[in-house]
Amino acid sequence: xxxxxxxxxxxxxxxxxxxxxxxxxxxxxxxxxxxxxxxxxxxxxxxxxxxxxxxxxxxxxxxxxxxxxxxxxxxxxxxxxxxxxxxxxxxxxxxxxxxxxxxxxxxxxxxxxxxxxxxxxxxxxxxxxxxxxxxxxxxxxxxxxxxxxxxxxxxxxxxxxxxxxxxxxxxxxxxxxxxxxxxxxxxxxxxxxxxxxxxxxxxxxxxxxxxxxxxxxxxxxxxxxxxxxxxxxxxxxxxxxxxxxxxxxxxxxxxxxxxxxxxxxxxxxxxxxxxxxxxxxxxxxxxxxxxxxxxxxxxxxx
Amino acid sequence: xxxxxxxxxxxxxxxxxxxxxxxxxxxxxxxxxxxxxxxxxxxxxxxxxxxxxxxxxxxxxxxxxxxxxxxxxxxxxxxxxxxxxxxxxxxxxxxxxxxxxxxxxxxxxxxxxxxxxxxxxxxxxxxxxxxxxxxxxxxxxxxxxxxxxxxxxxxxxxxxxxxxxxxxxxxxxxxxxxxxxxxxxxxxxxxxxxxxxxxxxxxxxxxxxxxxxxxxxxxxxxxxxxxxxxxxxxxxxxxxxxxxxxxxxxxxxxxxxxxxxxxxxxxxxxxxxxxxxxxxxxxxxxxxxxxxxxxxxxxxxxxxxxxxxxxxxxxxxx
Amino acid sequence: xxxxxxxxxxxxxxxxxxxxxxxxxxxxxxxxxxxxxxxxxxxxxxxxxxxxxxxxxxxxxxxxxxxxxxxxxxxxxxxxxxxxxxxxxxxxxxxxxxxxxxxxxxxxxxxxxxxxxxxxxxxxxxxxxxxxxxxxxxxxxxxxxxxxxxxxxxxxxxxxxxxxxxxxxxxxxxxxxxxxxxxxxxxxxxxxxxxxxxxxxxxxxxxxxxxxxxxxxxxxxxxxxxxxxxxxxxxxxxxxxxxxxxxxxxxxxxxxxxxxxxxxxxxxxxxxxxxx
Numbered sequence: 081x082x083x084x085x086x087x088x089x090x091x092x093x094x095x096x097x098x099x100x101x102x103x104x105x106x107x108x109x110x111x112x113x114x115x116x117x118x119x120x121x122x123x124x125x126x127x128x129x130x131x132x133x134x135x136x137x138x139x140x141x142x143x144x145x146x147x148x149x150x151x152x153x154x155x156x157x158x159x160x161x162x163x164x165x166x167x168x169x170x171x172x173x174x175x176x177x178x179x180x181x182x183x184x185x186x187x188x189x190x191x192x193x194x195x196x197x198x199x200x201x202x203x204x205x206x207x208x209x210x211x212x213x214x215x216x217x218x219x220x221x222x223x224x225x226x227x228x229x230x231x232x233x234x235x236x237x238x239x240x241x242x243x244x245x246x247x248x249x250x251x252x253x254x255x256x257x258x259x260x261x262x263x264x265x266x267x268x269x270x271x272x273x274x275x276x277x278x279x280x281x282x283x284x285x286x287x288x289x290x291x292x293x294x295x296x297x298x299x300x301x302x303x304x305x306x307x308x309x310x311x312x313x314x315x316x317x318x319x320x321x322x323x324x325x326x327x328x329x330x331x332x333x334x335x336x337x338x339x340x341x342x343x344x345x346x347x348x349x350x351x352x353x354x355x356x357x358x359x360x361x362x363x364x365x366x367x368x369x370x371x372x373x374x375x376x377x378x379x380x381x382x
Numbered sequence: 383x384x385x386x387x388x389x390x391x392x393x394x395x396x397x398x399x400x401x402x403x404x405x406x407x408x409x410x411x412x413x414x415x416x417x418x419x420x421x422x423x424x425x426x427x428x429x430x431x432x433x434x435x436x437x438x439x440x441x442x443x444x445x446x447x448x449x450x451x452x453x454x455x456x457x458x459x460x461x462x463x464x465x466x467x468x469x470x471x472x473x474x475x476x477x478x479x480x481x482x483x484x485x486x487x488x489x490x491x492x493x494x495x496x497x498x499x500x501x502x503x504x505x506x507x508x509x510x511x512x513x514x515x516x517x518x519x520x521x522x523x524x525x526x527x528x529x530x531x532x533x534x535x536x537x538x539x540x541x542x543x544x545x546x547x548x549x550x551x552x553x554x555x556x557x558x559x560x561x562x563x564x565x566x567x568x569x570x571x572x573x574x575x576x577x578x579x580x581x582x583x584x585x586x587x588x589x590x591x592x593x594x595x596x597x598x599x600x601x602x603x604x605x606x607x608x609x610x611x612x613x614x615x616x617x618x619x620x621x622x623x624x625x626x627x628x629x630x631x632x633x634x635x636x637x638x639x640x641x642x643x644x645x646x647x648x649x650x651x652x653x654x655x656x657x658x659x660x661x662x663x664x665x666x667x668x669x670x671x672x673x674x675x676x677x678x679x680x681x682x683x684x685x686x687x688x689x690x691x692x693x694x695x696x697x698x699x700x
Numbered sequence: 701x702x703x704x705x706x707x708x709x710x711x712x713x714x715x716x717x718x719x720x721x722x723x724x725x726x727x728x729x730x731x732x733x734x735x736x737x738x739x740x741x742x743x744x745x746x747x748x749x750x751x752x753x754x755x756x757x758x759x760x761x762x763x764x765x766x767x768x769x770x771x772x773x774x775x776x777x778x779x780x781x782x783x784x785x786x787x788x789x790x791x792x793x794x795x796x797x798x799x800x801x802x803x804x805x806x807x808x809x810x811x812x813x814x815x816x817x818x819x820x821x822x823x824x825x826x827x828x829x830x831x832x833x834x835x836x837x838x839x840x841x842x843x844x845x846x847x848x849x850x851x852x853x854x855x856x857x858x859x860x861x862x863x864x865x866x867x868x869x870x871x872x873x874x875x876x877x878x879x880x881x882x883x884x885x886x887x888x889x890x891x892x893x894x895x896x897x898x899x900x901x902x903x904x905x906x907x908x909x910x911x912x913x914x915x916x917x918x919x920x921x922x923x924x925x926x927x928x929x930x931x932x933x934x935x936x937x938x939x940x941x942x943x944x945x946x947x948x949x950x951x952x953x954x955x956x957x958x959x960x961x962x963x964x965x966x967x968x969x970x971x972x973x974x975x976x
Binding site: 083084087088090091092094095098099100101102103105106109148151152154155159161167169170171172173174175176177178179180181182184185186187188189191194195196215218219222273276279280281282283286287299300301303304307315318319322325326329330332333334336337 | 724725727728729731732735736737738739740742743745746785788789791792796798804806807808809810811812813814815816817818819821822823825826849850853882904907908910911912913914917918930931932934935938943946947950953954957958960961965
Binding site: 454462 | 868870871873874875876877878879880881884888889892893
C-alpha cells in the first residue's frame with residue numbers, strides 16, 4: 081500500500097509548506113525581537129484606531145448581512161417568483177468578483193461625476209469615510225449567510241411550518257419558533273464566515289477609504305502602510321498587526337469547525353441550488369444524517 | 383464450482399462477526415445464508431467474495447484455496463442490496479463493464495450484453511440510466527452485470543431488501559427460474575425466512591457468527607437442530623421444555639386425556655387459515671393455527687373455552 | 701411587483717404570509733440593488749461614458765492587455781494545479797486516517813479566514829529577499845503563483861470532499877468484484893463521479909485567482925508588463941487618476957466573473973442529472 085503513504089505524505093507535505101510554515105512565520109517574526117517591541121507596535125494609537133475601525137465596520141456589516149441573509153434565504157426557497165434565478169446569481173456575484181472591481185464601482189458611484197455624487201454635496205460623506213468603507217464591506221461579505229441558510233431551509237421543507245400553521249400559529253410566530261431555530265446553526269456558520277470576510281477585507285476598502293492614516297485605515301490597511309513605511313527593513317509593526325489578524329483567523333477556523341452544520345457539508349460556503357455547485361449536498365445535522373426534521377440543528381463534531 | 387469455508391473467524395475490533403465457521407456449498411446449488419441482523423451472514427458472504435479477509439481459516443473455490451486472492455481474481459459475481467449501479471453509465475455500459483475491464487473484443491461484448499439483457503428482460507432499456515429504472519429493474523440489471531463475466535459463483539447480498547413487497551415476490555420466483563436455467567452456484571443472504579424457504583434448495587442458518595444448522599427447507603422445518611432454528615424458521619409455542627408448532631396444536635370442545643384448558647382471546651383470519659390466540663389459566667399465551675373448516679367446526683369465537691393438546695412436540699437435548 | 705404574483709405556498713398564513721412574502725422579496729431586492737446592482741451599473745456606465753472606442757483602447761492598451769493576459773495565464777495555471785492537489789488532499793482527508801486528521805481538516809480553511817494582506821506579507825517574508833530558504837521569488841511570476849495557490853487552496857478540496865463522502869462505496873466494490881484493478885476503478889468509477897465537483901471547485905479557484913489583489917500586492921512588486929496582474933493594474937489606474945481605464949478593465953473582469961458563475965451553474969446541472 082505504498083501508494084497510500086505517498087499520497088498522504090505528498091498532500092500533507094504540500095499543506096505544510098503552503099500553509100503551516102507561513103502562518104508559523106507570522107508568529108516567529110513578530111516576537112523575533114522580543115515581546116516588548118511587538119507589544120508596543122500593536123498598541124500604538126494608529127494601530128488601535130485601525131483595530132477599532134475594523135471592528136466597528138464588522139459590527140455594522142455582519143448584523144445587516146445576517147438579517148438580510150435570512151430574509152433573502154427565505155424568499156429564495158419558500159417563494160417562487162419571476163427573477164428568482166437572477167436574484168440567486170446576484171447573491172453569488174461577490175464571491176466571484178475581484179475586490180478591486182467592487183471598490184472601483186463604489187468609487188465611481190459616489191465620487192465626483194457619479195450618480196450619487198450629490199450625497200456628499202449635501203454633507204453625507206460616503207467615500208474616504210466610514211459609510212463608504214462599510215458599504216464596500218457589506219458588498220464583499222454579502223453571500224455567506226444566504227448560502228448557508230438556503231440548503232437547510234430546502235432540506236427541512238415546509239412540513240414543520242405547516243404543522244405549526246394547523247396548530248394555529250400566526251406567520252411571524254411560526255418564523256420565530258419554528259424556522260429560526262431550525263436554521264440557527266447554519267446562520268451561526270454564516271455569521272462566522274461573514275465576520276472573517278468583513279474583518280479581512282483589503283482591496284475594496286483600500287480604494288474607497290483613501291487610506292488616510294489614523295482616520296480611514298482598517299487593520300489590514302494598517303498592515304500594508306506599516307510595511308510600506310518600514311520599506312521591508314523592520315516590519316515588526318506590520319507583523320504585530322498581522323498577528324492580531326492571524327489570531328482572529330485562527331479563532332475563525334475554530335468557530336467554523338464548531339458551527340459546521342454537518343459532516344457532509346465540508347464544502348465552502350458556496351453550496352445550494354442557485355449558488356455554486358461546490359457540493360450541492362444539503363446541510364444536515366452531523367451524526368444524524370437521516371433525521372432531517374430536527375428543529376434544533378445539532379452540532380456534533382465531525 | 384462448489385464453495386468450502388473452513389474454520390473462518392472474523393473480528394471487527396472486539397466484535398466477533400464469524401466464529402469458527404465451516405460450511406460446504408455444493409456446486410450448482412442455490413443456497414441461502416439465513417439469519418437475523420448482525421448474525422454474520424453478510425460478513426460470511428463478503429469473505430467468500432474476497433471483500434473481507436478472514437482473521438483465521440480458509441476459503442476454497444472448488445479445490446483452490448483462494449483465501450489470499452483479491453476479489454477481482456476470484457471469478458465471483460456479486461449483487462448488492464442497494465444495487466451499486468454505476469449511476470453515471472447506461473444500463474448497457476453497466477452490464478458491459480466487467481467485459482470491458484477484461485478487454486474483450488467489441489463484437490463479443492455487444493453479443494454478450496444483448497444476450498444478458500434478454501435473459502433479464504431489460505432489452506428495451508439498454509440506453510437508460512439507472513436513475514430512470516425501477517428498483518426491480520435495477521436489480522435485474524445488477525444480476526445481468528454480475529453474470530456477464532461468467533462467474534463461477536454468484537453472490538447475492540440481501541438483493542431484494544430495497545424493493546417493495548410485491549416486486550420482491552416476483553423477483554424471487556424469477557431468480558429461481560434463472561437459476562434453473564443458468565445453474566451457477568448461487569448464495570443468497572437474507573434475514574427473511576420465507577424468502578429463504580421459497581428460493582433456496584439448501585439453507586445455512588447463522589446466528590451470532592456461528593452456523594446453527596444446514597439443511598433443506600423441509601429438514602429445517604421438520605427437524606430443527608435447536609430452539610433458535612425452530613423459532614427462526616417459523617412461529618413456535620414454548621410449553622415448558624417442549625416446543626410445539628401452532629399447526630400442531632389440536633383443539634377440542636371437550637377435555638381429552640391430558641389436554642389443558644384455554645380461552646380464545648382473539649381470532650385472526652389469514653386467507654384460508656385461521657390463527658387463534660389462546661390464553662391458559664396460568665396466564666401463558668399460545669398460538670394455534672387451523673384451517674377454515676376446522677375453525678368453523680368448532681364454531682370458534684372470542685371467549686370460547688377450548689381444550690388443547692399438542693399433536694407433535696419437539697424437545698431439544700442440550 | 702404585485703403581492704399575488706406566483707407564490708409557492710398557496711394558502712394564506714404560510715411562512716411570512718402572502719403579503720409578508722412580498723414584503724420580504726421587496727426588502728431583499730432593495731438591499732441587493734443598493735449594495736450590489738447600483739454600484740455595478742455605475743461601473744458599466746462609466747466604462748462606456750466616453751464611448752466604446754475609448755473602452756476598447758483602454759482594454760487593448762499594451763500595459764492593460766499584458767496585465768489581463770498575465771492574470772488569465774496565472775489563474776489557469778493555478779486552477780489546473782489545484783485540480784490535482786485539491787483532489788488529492790480531499791482524498792486523503794476522506795479515505796485515509798492518521799492522527800491529527802481533524803486538525804489538518806480544519807487548517808484547510810485557513811486561507812479563507814486569513815486576511816489577504818497578511819498572507820501577502822508572510823509569503824513575501826518566506827520566499828522574498830529575506831527568505832530563510834534562500835529563494836527569492838519576489839517580483840517574479842512564480843511569487844504570484846505561490847500567493848494564488850495559497851488563497852485558492854480550500855476551493856477544490858471543499859468542493860470534492862462532500863461528494864467523495866457521499867459516494868457509494870458499493871459501486872467500487874461492485875467494480876472490484878467484476879475484475880477491475882484500482883486504477884481502472886479510479887478512472888471509470890470515481891473520476892467521472894467526481895469530475896463535476898472538481899470542475900466547480902476549479903471554477904471558483906479560477907475566479908478567485910483572477911480577481912485576487914491583497915495577497916499578490918506585496919510579493920509581485922507590480923512590475924508593469926512582467927508581474928502586474930489586472931487587479932493591481934486597475935488599482936494603479938485609479939491612483940493615477942484614470943478612472944475610465946480602470947473601469948474598462950474592471951468590466952472585463954466583471955464579465956469573466958459572470959462567465960464563471962454561469963459555468964458553475966452548468967456544472968451543477970450536469971452533476972445532478974445522474975442522481976437517483
